[in-house]
Amino acid sequence: MADQEEWSSNANEALNISFVQAGQQSPVKLSTFHPKFTYPIFGEEECIFGYQGLNITIRFAAYDLLPNLSVKYDKKFKTVNDTEALNIEETLKEWMPEVSFEPSAEFNHRIQYDTAASNWKPPGELVESYQSRGRNFEIWCADLIDPAVRQLIDHIQILISLFIEGGTPIPLDDADWSLAKWRIFFVYEKSTSLASSSTSPYSLVGYCSTYRFNTYSPSVRTSPSEGKTPLTFTLPADATTSTKPTSQETTDPNTPPFSLSTLPFRARISQFLILPSHxxxxxxxxxxxTIYTHFLHTPACTELTVEDPNEAFDDLRDYCDYTHLLTTPTFPLLTLPTTLPPTLFAKRPGTRVPTASLLPLDRLASLRHGHKLAPRQFARxxxxxxxxxIP
Ligand code: ACO
Structure with a gap:
């Protein structure tokens, strides 16, 4: 039996992720980093058996996110009694599109001589431009139903499993009407100094996928083949504190493909990733x-929720929502009453003081609705x- 340690590699250290663009002679790396986790791909131990000096590199073209895999090592374990080295390419085939497995030389050639690169633009609509530390950035918003967006996500979404705990890829082979519920926001840096004529000015900074849950109670069910029978709908009850779908929301695969743009919906941030280098x-x-403002100004959107936020995302969301509410005329005026109800002083640990006795609930409710915040988030x-x- 082989010495396990001698032939085992830490998958998080062995895997390198790079973003590249065309350079003078060959593709140049804009950034390189390791993944945060690899357990969804290589198992709980995050270990790869069968190699010494293992180096797995996934390179992405910084603009259209074309991926390329390369696996290098000093020594590979010879199969002994059914114990064999992990087939890394085979393992990654479940996670990366076919184009990732082309020879590295072809990828390099494509990056160096892509005549379309200098005119390439992110798909969809430009919704925000800003500067940070003297560099220019843009946020683009597009629907996943757009094949160009689907291709970008197909190229890049292995990163969701490598950086978001419990993050899972979007099933891109779903029916079109189901894909139409996803809206993606991309952040790109737009550079003004380009290394060569086939260098794109755009390089990815991060992206976020959002999903819409239509909040209606159809009075008539139709199948896609039955055409568009008129539907009536009702808004969901306000009181829900859950971000999970309620009985009035649907992800039912039989939902007919009526126009999504006019039905009321709750928007949900699903996957949110800024590349480690940014x-x-x-x-x-x-x-x-930008996402919050987009949905705040989308009349059919009733609320913005987040799917399984982690602590870092909660901090970011609290900071953004709180600074936003402080710009409203009402929220900054909220204070605890100067005379507190006697129940507050009788409070034992774990007992709740009814909020109605402390704050104007009707004003709070209209503030929450107006700003489309989820109930639990608003309460926070x-x-x-x-x-x-409190002084
Ligand atoms: N003044 C004061 N504080 C600020 C300001 C400001 N002007 N701007 C930002 N901040 C704070 C934020 O609240 C945050 O606080 P903290 O670091 O003290 O906790 C910090 O500055 C970082 O903010 P940003 O720089 O805007 O955050 P970043 O661009 O690094 O993005 C994120 C954060 C999304 C968590 C990123 O690190 C990431 O992608 N991590 C890996 C993937 C991940 O965890 N994604 C979220 C999963 S949950 C989900 O997908 C729904």
């Missing part, structure tokens, strides 16, 4: 604020604010 430069904040923000008003 983190802590406020791009996450800019992206969240009110609590944060009230705590900040």
């Amino acid at each position: 983190q802590s430069h406020s791009h996450g904040t800019r992206l969240y604020q 923000l009110v609590e944060m604010h009230l705590l900040s008003t």
Whole structure:
């Protein structure tokens, strides 16, 4: 039996991710980093058996995100008694599109001589431009139903499993009407100094996928083949605190493909990723604020929710939502009453004081609705604010 340690590699260290663009002679790396996790791909131990000096590199073209895999090693374990080295390409085939497995030389050639690169633009609509540290950035918004968007996501979404705990790829082979519920926001840096005539000015900074849950109660069910029978709908109850679909929301695969643009919906941020090389430069904040503003100004959207946020995302969301609410005329005026109800003083640990006795609930409810915040998130923000008003 082989010495396990001698032939085992830490998958997080062995895997390198790079973003590249055309250079003078050959593709140049704009950034390189390791993944945060590899357990979804290589198992709980995050270990790859069978190699010494293992180096797995996934390169992405910085603009259209074309991926390329290369696996190099010093020594590979010879099969002994059914114990064999992990087939890395085969393992990654479940996670990366076929184009990733082309020879590296072809990828290099494509990057160096892509005459379309200099005119390439992210798909969809430009929704925000900003500067940070003297560099220019743009946020583009597009629907996943657009084949160009689907291709970008197909190229890049292995990163979701490598950076978001519990993050899973979007099933891109779903029916078109189901894909139409996804809207993607891309952040790109737009550079003004280009290394060669086939260098694109665009390089990815991060992206976020959002999903719409239509909030209606159809009175008539139709099948896609039955045409468009008129539907009536009702808005969901306000009181829900869950971000999970309610009985009035649907992900039912039999939902007919009627026009999605006019039905009321709750928008949900599903996957939110800023590349490690760009983190802590406020791009996450800019992206969240842009998405929030987009849905705030989308009349059919009733609420913006987030799917399984982690602590870092909660911090970012709290910061953005709180600073936004402070710009409203009403929210900053919220204070605890100067005379507190006697129940507050009788409070034992774990007992709740009825909020109605402390705050004008009707005003809070209309503020929450007006700003399309989810109930639990809004309650957090009110609590944060009230705590900040205690002298
Ligand atoms: N003033 C004060 N604080 C600010 C300001 C400002 N002007 N702007 C931003 N901040 C704070 C934020 O609240 C945050 O605070 P913290 O670092 O003290 O906790 C910090 O600055 C970072 O903000 P940004 O630079 O805007 O965040 P970043 O661009 O790094 O994005 C994110 C954060 C999305 C978590 C990123 O690190 C990332 O992609 N991580 C890996 C993937 C991940 O965890 N994604 C979220 C999963 S949950 C989901 O997908 C729904």
